[in-house]
Amino acid sequence: MAKLNIPWSNLNSERDIINALVWNRWILQVLGIWPLVYSNTTAIEKILATISFALCWSGISFLLIPMVIFMLSERTTLNDKIKMLGPLSYVLVSMLKYFFLVMHHKGIRQCIRVLSVDWRAVQQQDYRKIMIKNVAKSHVLCKFCIVFMYCAGLCFYTVMPFLTHTTIDEQNNTVKPIPYPGFDIIFDFHITSVYIFVFCAQWISGMVLFKVTTAVCCLAAMFVAHACGQVEIVTARIENIVKSAQSSHIKQHMAIIVKHHMQTLRFSVSIDSILREICLVEIVGTTLTICTLEYYCITEWNNNDSIAILTYFFLLISFVFNVFMLCYIGEQLTNQCSKVGFASYKIEWYHLPGKVALDLTLIIRISQHPVKITAGKIIDLSFARFGSIIFVHRSPEILLPEPLYATSIPTS
Template identity: 80%
Template sequence: MAKLNIPWSNVNSERDIINALVWNRWILRILGIWPLVYSNTTTIEKIIATISFALCWSALSFLLIPMAIFTLSEQTTINDKIKMLGPLSYVLISTLKYFFLVIHCKSIRQCIHVLSTDWRAIQQQNYRKIMIKNVAKSHMLSKICIMFMYCGGVCFQSVMPLLTHTTIDKQNITIKPIPCPGFDIIFDLHFTPIYVFVFCAQWFSGIVLFNVTTAVCCLAAMFVAHACGQIEIVMARVENFVKNAQSSRMKQRMAIIVKHHIQSLR
């Protein structure tokens, strides 16, 4: 009896999509952007995302405004202004990254839609293995990025101020160290409750900064790895086409290869 040529379909496509988006889903949820880039979200998720979105913008503003005031103030010396250029530039660039993530949410949503469509359109088991292999690479890059950002950031936000010695100003008042300088122009950091509030608020704001940078890196890793997987599938199709050059469906297979290649380039 002749074997029936039963078409293969990826019955695990939805689970594969969730696995491909796992790191970006968690990070973008923290930033409150996930409902903007993924339509299949519940009302509760949207409410939580709105709260997270407001908290993140408040945290970034809490860092940016006092540091900008301190840098532009006439009371600060030239040396203090130069020292503030690094921290202020980092906060400003992270805020712009967050802003661009928000305004480009439609483009990110479209890319996620294409990624999901590609997972549902798989027609061979070996093609799914290629895509899973590239997803594993993107997960590895995301983990490395998260590890470096949080290890370096937590050490800077928590450990460095604790290891820094307290100083005494001209009025014989002890100055306690904080992660981001310049807040003493607005807050009276000599008062312990205010110091604790500023320290904790800066620590929370730092977490938001790390998440913004991590989100950009994880999105780039996911989309680049997915594009690499699609190119590998095109190469596999070309090799299969060459091996079966005498097949009666040459034109149809060539059309599929060209169409897939154009989609991968987009």
Template identity: 50%
Template sequence: MGKMPIWPNANHEKDVIDILIWNRWLLRVLGIWPLVYPDTTRIEKILAMFSFTLCWTVLSLFLVLTSIFTFTDRSVMSEKMKMLGPLGYVFFSMLKYFFLVIRHKSFRRCIKILTKDWRMVQEGYHREIMLRDAEKGQILSKFCIVFMYCGGLSYNTIMPFLSQMPDNEQNITIRPMAYLGFDILFDLQLMPIYVFAFCLQCFTGVVMFNITTSVCCLAAMFVAHACGQVNIVLTRVENLIKKECSRVKFEQCMAIIVQHHVRALKFSASIENTLREICLIELVGTTLIMCLVEYSLITCSKVGYTSYKIEWYNLPGKAALDLMLMITMSRHPTQITAGRLISLSFTNFGNVLKTSVAYLNLLRTAV
């Protein structure tokens, strides 16, 4: 098989910088950019070490405080259920953060392959194809960043004040916080300490948002690049059929196409090997959190059960019939659905897992 000729792309450095721009800023905040991109300065590595230590410290503090509040007698059942969602989110965010660090060599290898592909672009229209697919990945990355930060920061900064509780029986002002449990360590009645704790929660949220958006941006960038390489292979095949050439030249062109295709397939396999644990964590984490939200919504079904348990037979004649309306309405609780096709609940979550395992066994048997 003939080797693929290399004609360097004069703009490859600028192209790679433009593609990595969002990942560079997001991973710098997390302190792992020098791990995935070797061409960094000493100052960048020192700052990355500081950011890495700070991020893990605030995440660990958040996890410990919320866990103590949730799983001890400091909270009632309603508060425990309310905190399971944030607690699960920070736990799964730390797992994704962990695998971002563990898999840093795989991420670095994928970025090296991506950089080499941009450097060895052979035709001007090949670069245009790669730029077009890279732009799609950039658009997806921007959407993820805007969506996460708008929703997340709104929850951390606006929602606590919209749901502010009145003063309690001791005439003590209950200061709004996005997440409960920080009063274990901080005296929130003192304004400077309250401001510090509130800013600490916001910063912790930013770290968690960066973890999620970093995974999405890396996946979008890698998949967009793989699509660009496949599109170049398709273009080569189309041009090969259109051109009339000798048998020797045809075999050389065909060898180049096959080699390019194999490189694209190997890069796609590297993406799957790099992101598989993180994707599993993302799937399980988001599904469980949505199921918790679903649980919170369907607690109105307890109204019918409570109405049934009371001593309704001691009520006056027609008064007992009024309870039938409440019981009937509670049989159809509000549900969150995926496209109105399936409700998001623990039962359906288990069904999806069983179906996926059965499908995997079928594929293994067929292959």
């Protein structure tokens, strides 16, 4: 980015970068992805990440393989297969999200590099405050996502198995509670040590699944919050350009604004390219999971199992909130990008030199088609899309994909 001769510099840039990355660093380290997306890691961190990566995939496979065997077994009834459909779809969706996170590690690393450069290149204290404010917003979203997912998860993995009604099998033996059913096809739960091993393994594997879900949300929140902060800085520069209308540096100011705006748009497009497959899997998988959870609530209502109803209800709320957060993030980015054009028109542009004022038309034109976070380039993530996902009884035309406008943004 071109720079003016401004004496102020961000001496706390490294601390600001660490603060911006703190939640994603913690989550991605557990998943073993952090060394892939961040270059400044030690050899010990890389070794620990490799071990963690192998353990996470082993945990997901430990859940997936017995569940698939249970679904394909002739011993299981149709009702048992429907009961397993929700957990199986969630495991498959989490595995796909994990895979796409690893596949897009180069794009994530590039976005983190741009984020770090922006923190080091910030030129005014006011601009730094704007970036800190947006980082605080992303931290709030991350905390909400973690609280919702883990509270519902602890209910499912800990509370429901022990407080729900116990059953007796054909041999008059008490069936011990387990979060995911169907593992008795492979393991003998009458042996206490085997039961404890399976239960603990399911619990740990479930935490890995929740880590993947929170990783996606926290990553999206961090990148979009940073993009929104950069757009706010561009807007602030535009609003201040009139004050320098008589200055000899007016053209340099405009060049900085245009260049900064284009860099922010490229960063936003990179975010969409990283998240589009993940969001598509998330939207489709979460929609299926929400439908199955509603079915489970109805069936448990008929069985008068209040503990199961509350657990499934908490899970339902957490998944609904997960979709809402992705749509909220997409809505914020779209709205913020649109505000640049409005700010360009709102200022006293008629006091600017003629050629400089005409340069604002480029910014206004680009802002008419803001960057959107999409799910597989099929649907955009917005409040309207959230309503069409949750309230499926609405008119069919709302469910159709909205037209996506491609902004001509150079990639290099």
